[in-house]
Amino acid sequence: MNSTQKINILLIEDETEQRQILKSILIEQHYQVSDVGNGEQGIKLIQQQTFDIVISDWKLPGVDGVDVLNTLKQYSPLSSFILITAHGDASHAIATIRAGADDYLLKPFDKTTLLFTIKKQLYAQSVERENQTLKQQLKQRKQLVDIIGRSPLMNQLFQRIEKAAPTNATIMINGESGTGKELAARAIHQLSSRSNSAFIPVNCAAIPESLAESELFGVEKGAFTGATRNRPGVLEAANGGTIFLDEIGELPLLMQSKLLRFLQEGTINRVGSTAQQKLDVRVVSATNRNLILEIEKGNFREDLYYRLNVIPVTIPPLRNRPEDILPLIEHFIQQCCDENNILIRQLSKPAIKLLLSYHWPGNVRELKNIIERSVLLSSEEIISVEEISGLEFEKPNQSSSYLLPENGLNWEDHEKDCLLQSLAYCNNNKTQAAKLLGLNYKAFLYRLEKYSIC
C-alpha cells in the first residue's frame, strides 16, 4: 500500500444485508472493498491479491474465521485481520486474538467503532513499515561495522560509502597499501542492490600482460594454442554484480583501452570471437598510486581515469586517525582468539602505548599482523611490551621510491623537514623516529643537534 493508492479491504460476512450495510459505510470512506459471503471465497481472494485489512465474521458456513486468518498470515503477514463476532461469543474473540487476529468487533457495533478500529490498524501498519525500514538501515550499518573505525575521517568515509553504494556509478578507491581498500569495495557491493550477485576481486598487478585480455574478457575455444575450451573472463563472471579491479594503475596500456571500450559500450567480446555480449557490471577500482602522475608520465589513460573515477573515495592512512588504533587492536585480538580457539589475550599498558605511538607505514594490515603474531606467540594472558617490540615491524619504504623534484631541493631544509616530520609521526618518540628514517639513534640525535631541534 502507498498513500496514493486506495486502502484495500476484504469483507467476509455471510448475512447479505449486513454485508451490504458494512460495504456501503466503507465505500463512503473511499476504501476499496471486495466482499464475499463465505470463507472459501475469502481464502481464494487472499491467495490472489493483497488486502490491507480483512474484516471477517467468525461463524461462517464451511471454512471459518480461523482458516481465513491463517491464510492471511501466511500470504500477507503485514495485513490486519479484524474479527466480527456475536456479543455472547467474546471468548472466541480472545482465542482469535491469541491466534494472531489484530482486533475484534462485537456485534452489534456502530459506524464510529468500525471506522476507528480500521484507522487503528492502518496506523499500526504504518508504524510497522517504518520499523522495518529502520531495521533494514540498521542491518546496512552493521555490515559497515565490519570496517572498524570511529575517527571523524572514517565516519566521513562511511557516509560517502553509504551514499555512493546504491548507485551504479564507478568508484575509485584511493589509499595507501593496507588501509582497507578491498574491505571498502566489499562494503560498497554489500550495500548495493547487487549484493546477491557476485563480487569478483581482480588484482591487476598479478595478471601477466600476455594473459590479461583472456583473463578479463574470456576466451573462445581455439583462439590460440592452449585455448582448448571456452572460458568466461572475470567481467562475465561478475555479470549482475560488482568487479573490483585492484591496483588498476598496473593495468597494461592496451588493456586500458579495452576496458575503456567496455565502460563506454557495456559490451565485450571474448578473445577469438566476434560475438558481442552485453554485460551489466558495476566497476569499483583501487590504487595506491597517484594516477594523475601516471597520466602525466603516459602510463595511464586520462579518459579511462575519468570513466573509473566518477565517485572518488579516499581511505586515510592509519597514522592520520590514531583514534582508530585502539578499537582495531581490540577487534583483531578478539578475531584472532576466536579463530584459534584461545582464551582472550590482553595487551599490557606499555604495549598499547607503544602501538599507539607507532606511525604504521603498513597501515591496518601491519597492525593486524603484529596483533596476530603477538597473540599467537605470547604464552601469557597479558602481552608485554617486550614481546611486541621483539616483533618485526614493516620497514619504511626504501629510498628508491622517492622521486627528486624536477627543480631540485635545498638539502638542509629537506633534511630538517624529514627530522621534524619523523618526530611528529612518532609523537616525539625519538627511538621510533630514528627507526622511521633508517638511522641509528646516535646518528639521529647528532642531526637533531645540528639543526637545533629539541
Ligand SMILES: Nc1ncnc2c1ncn2[C@@H]1O[C@H](COP(=O)(O)OP(=O)(O)O)[C@@H](O)[C@H]1O
Ligand atoms: N577499518 C578496518 N577494520 C577492520 N579490518 C580492516 C580495516 N582496514 C583494513 N582491515 C584489514 O586489514 C587487511 C588489509 O586490508 P585490505 O582491504 O586488503 O587493504 P588494501 O586493499 O588497502 O591493501 C585486511 O585483512 C582487512 O580485513
Ligand SMILES: [Mg+2]
Ligand atoms: Mg588490496
